[in-house]
Ligand SMILES: [Fe+2]
């Protein structure tokens with residue numbers, strides 16, 4: 123193992139420990155605002171998770187051995203080593219003169235992306251630390267390495283704006299939410315795959331419309347999303363080892379719950395950033411529909427149901443939920459108790475409306491194996 127003190131950047135690190143010890147994760151500048159933002163725990167902000175690590179450590183990957191070994195082999199070969207750092211393609215960014223609303227929303231986007239990346243890193247690293255099962259420990263080490271690089275790279279971008287998220291502080295002080303392992307599989311699998319769909323949709327859009335690329339970080343999104351795609355593949359294989367996870371009717375209801383929660387959270391969250399999407403030249407409704415379509419197509423590899431996003435109730439429900447959340451934020455800011463309760467009830471009933479749209483059923487293939495195709 124290389125001496126961490128000689129490393130200059132998380133992008134070149136081969137382990138999560140090296141990545142976190144790299145220069146660009148240290149020397150935090152005025153980070154109070156960003157860290158406070160990252161510390162928030164609401165329904166809409168990225169959380170940190172903990173789980174029953176012993177149960178996860180007991181997974182036997184023999185049933186999916188062939189695909190497993192191929193995936194691990196590819197992750198070990200590390201095609202993105204050295205990728206997540208600035209190079210000659212990184213144009214300087216005029217943060218000073220950025221339109222204030224765009225600047226605020228873009229910083230919010232970067233901080234929340236960094237927190238989400240780091241949330242994965244912390245969970246995977248902890249699994250790697252606690253585990254004894256070689257297969258599991260190897261996988262989680264590789265995924266933690268990638269997430270530490272991703273988070274480090276976003277912090278590089280934030281640092282240019284004079285801020286950074288204090289990751290060490292977050293690890294110690296942010297609240298951890300307990301999820302039993304099966305919920306970790308559903309939630310993490312989905313967040314990796316929807317992360318892939320989000321990054322690749324923006325990347326392809328900006329490839330066709332480069333005049334909207336207002337920040338160089340978007341140029342890195344293709345390789346980035348391939349990492350997330352592989353992480354999702356790993357969770358698909360983990361779920362495949364235990365057919366109960368995706369086949370019993372109770373678990374199908376849980377899958378539907380997580381699909382609905384992840385999709386609707388994304389919708390509401392993105393609609394809070396109108397200036398950011400306008401700068402990208404992206405209509406957030408179009409974007410949401412694109413991302414849901416891609417994610418649904420991908421999740422057919424393991425989930426026996428997808429949400430009926432073409433049902434007219436779907437878009438209406440999302441809009442109702444978004445309005446309720448906007449009112450909720452307003453009521454919170456102005457200390458209006460009854461308005462707040464009313465908005466919460468409306469958000470809850472919008473969610474139930476979305477959840478009760480009949481799902482689309484389909485046959486799951488024998489192997490989960492997929493390649494990034496978008
Ligand atoms: Fe990531």
Ligand SMILES: [Fe+2]
Nearest residue numbers: 242314350353
């Ligand atoms: Fe990931």
